[in-house]
Amino acid sequence: VRLSSIDIRLISLTLVRPFETSFGRMDARVVPLVRMEADGVEGWGEIVADDQPLFSAETITTARHVLVDCFIPALLSRPLSSVEDVAAALRRFKGHQMAKAGLELAFMDLAARSRDLSIRTAIGGTRDRVPVGVSLGIEKTIPTLVDQVLAHVAQGYQRIKLKVKPGWDVDVVRAVRDAYPTGLLSVDANTAYTLADAEHLRQLDAFDLLMIEQPLAHDDMVDHAALQRGLRTDICLDESIVHARAAAHALALGSCRLINIKIGRVGGYTEALGIHDTCQAHGAPVWCGGMLECGIGRAHNLALASLPNFSLPGDISASKRYWARDVITKPFEVAADGTVEVPTGPGIGVDIDHAFLDEITIEQRQFRA
Numbered sequence: 615v616r617l618s619s620i621d622i623r624l625i626s627l628t629l630v631r632p633f634e635t636s637f638g639r640m641d642a643r644v645v646p647l648v649r650m651e652a653d654g655v656e657g658w659g660e661i662v663a664d665d666q667p668l669f670s671a672e673t674i675t676t677a678r679h680v681l682v683d684c685f686i687p688a689l690l691s692r693p694l695s696s697v698e699d700v701a702a703a704l705r706r707f708k709g710h711q712m713a714k715a716g717l718e719l720a721f722m723d724l725a726a727r728s729r730d731l732s733i734r735t736a737i738g739g740t741r742d743r744v745p746v747g748v749s750l751g752i753e754k755t756i757p758t759l760v761d762q763v764l765a766h767v768a769q770g771y772q773r774i775k776l777k778v779k780p781g782w783d784v785d786v787v788r789a790v791r792d793a794y795p796t797g798l799l800s801v802d803a804n805t806a807y808t809l810a811d812a813e814h815l816r817q818l819d820a821f822d823l824l825m826i827e828q829p830l831a832h833d834d835m836v837d838h839a840a841l842q843r844g845l846r847t848d849i850c851l852d853e854s855i856v857h858a859r860a861a862a863h864a865l866a867l868g869s870c871r872l873i874n875i876k877i878g879r880v881g882g883y884t885e886a887l888g889i890h891d892t893c894q895a896h897g898a899p900v901w902c903g904g905m906l907e908c909g910i911g912r913a914h915n916l917a918l919a920s921l922p923n924f925s926l927p928g929d930i931s932a933s934k935r936y937w938a939r940d941v942i943t944k945p946f947e948v949a950a951d952g953t954v955e956v957p958t959g960p961g962i963g964v965d966i967d968h969a970f971l972d973e974i975t976i977e978q979r980q981f982r983a
């Protein structure tokens with residue numbers, strides 16, 4: 615296809631409840647969306663960067679810059695027949711995986727729609743529903759967190775993930791384990807520890823955790839390998855795995871035993887599928903992480919999570935967990951069995967609520983071929 619236009623649209627969404635991680639507390643998000651059009655068909659993608667470089671080095675501003683000055687001109691000036699062509703056109707630009715992902719997602723939606731296929735079918739997904747877990751933020755008190763755990767278990771979520779950081783970890787996990795003795799439980803440190811904390815983190819081996827996510831630095835593999843050698847619990851990497859090559863290196867180094875694939879973090883479908891296949895070849899399970907996406911990003915996550923090696927519950931919560939109103943007409947829901955339906959319509963398979971989208975749009979720019 616030859617794209618006729620690419621739009622960048624920033625929308626403003628308020629969380630129904632503040633969400634606190636080891637690197638900060640969120641009450642609201644500005645979500646950058648990408649829209650592409652070709653031959654009257656449109657496709658939508660989402661960029662998972664936030665306004666500050668707290669999760670990774672990217673921000674909304676860096677994404678806007680590379681899109682406007684580098685990526686959009688590169689894509690509007692050539693024919694594109696697949697998402698691999700999008701990746702090839704952007705490969706000479708270093709990094710900026712989240713910005714690249716927004717473009718790959720929009721293109722994949724457009725390409726699948728134009729072939730009247732769901733993205734799940736287009737990428738070879740095999741599941742109609744995917745098992746999901748929930749990620750619970752840091753709370754003011756442990757009892758409040760335990761209440762959150764029990765409330766979400768009652769809603770059917772198959773796995774509880776707790777945000778941890780120094781001063782909010784071992785005692786918290788112990789209290790949650792007392793209230794939730796046998797279910798799937800994991801923790802996510804978002805890089806809050808160093809190797810000096812190895813002895814302290816070994817205490818977590820007592821709680822039969824599914825994994826400890828990204829305990830050390832966002833760009834580290836060697837120290838994670840040293841930590842993993844001293845831990846019974848599986849380390850799962852998130853921030854460190856920025857593309858398929860990083861996944862291969864992490865597995866070769868023994869930095870982790872599981873990988874969290876976030877299509878927005880790794881650059882889009884080409885790298886996400888590469889990580890999926892690399893992990894499958896190594897017998898390492900993967901699961902689909904979340905970045906507080908709106909319904910558009912969540913729809914892409916569901917398509918990805920329908921692939922066979924996504925064998926662990928992902929962070930794909932119901933829309934209502936974060937948003938009073940989502941940008942899609944039919945919010946995603948978690949069934950009592952802890953699964954979410956994979957959309958079957960063309961492309962992302964959901965309808966965008968354009969009236970609401972226009973209402974919450976704070977910036978919009980269109981680039982025409």
Ligand SMILES: O=C(O)CCC(=O)N[C@@H](C(=O)O)c1ccccc1
Nearest residue numbers: 669749804903904905906907929931
């Ligand atoms: O359910 C979701 O979408 C959020 C899952 C989640 O906890 N994401 C974490 C993470 O580090 O994985 C995150 C939170 C805030 C910002 C970025 C990432």
